[in-house]
Amino acid sequence: MAGLLDIANAWKLVTEMDLRPLREQAERGVRIFLVGKPGSGRHALAAQMRRDPARPGAEIATPLPIIGLEKGAQIAHSDLIILVMNALDGDDSLERNLVREWLDAGKRILVVINQANASALSQENPDALA
Numbered sequence: 001m002a003g004l005l006d007i008a009n010a011w012k013l014v015t016e017m018d019l020r021p022l023r024e025q026a027e028r029g030v031r032i033f034l035v036g037k038p039g040s041g042r043h044a045l046a047a048q049m050r051r052d053p054a055r056p057g058a059e060i061a062t063p064l065p066i067i068g069l070e071k072g073a074q075i076a077h078s079d080l081i082i083l084v085m086n087a088l089d090g091d092d093s094l095e096r097n098l099v100r101e102w103l104d105a106g107k108r109i110l111v112v113i114n115q116a117n118a119s120a121l122s123q124e125n126p127d128a129l130a
Contacts, residue, residue: 033065035072035098036084041114042066045084072098080108087115 032049036042043066050060067075075081081102085095095111102109 029063030079031063031077032080032082033067033075033078034082034084035067035069035075037069037086037089040084040086040089041112041116042084044116045082045112045114069094069098073101075102075107078107080110083109083111085111085113087113 034042034046046064046066049064050062052058052060072081072083083095083099085092099109099111
């Protein structure tokens with residue numbers, strides 16, 4: 001059975017804990033970076049992410065940095081990196097190298113393949129994507 005001394009010691013430990021780092025982390029926003037080549041659809045994705053489906057007329061002014069591949073290796077503090085790629089772009093070697101660097105650095109990555117242009121092209125010429 002716990003005595004009063006045990007309860008007093010437990011209370012002392014609780015009151016001595018520094019909860020500021022936990023509070024700062026909880027109050028800090030999520031840092032998401034959108035990375036991609038020009039024409040990949042990264043700006044369109046950012047616009048969609050800033051809209052609330054429940055309130056179509058409202059746009060949320062949230063910081064969502066949109067950067068090119070050339071600066072992708074310089075992302076230091078991020079919670080999530082979203083790599084946007086165009087499905088019609090044949091050369092993805094730069095993106096693959098960046099993903100390897102990010103994985104080695106312990107980053108969380110989401111790769112989005114934009115097929116909007118590919119679906120329009122396939123409707124015009126079904127044999128073009130075969």
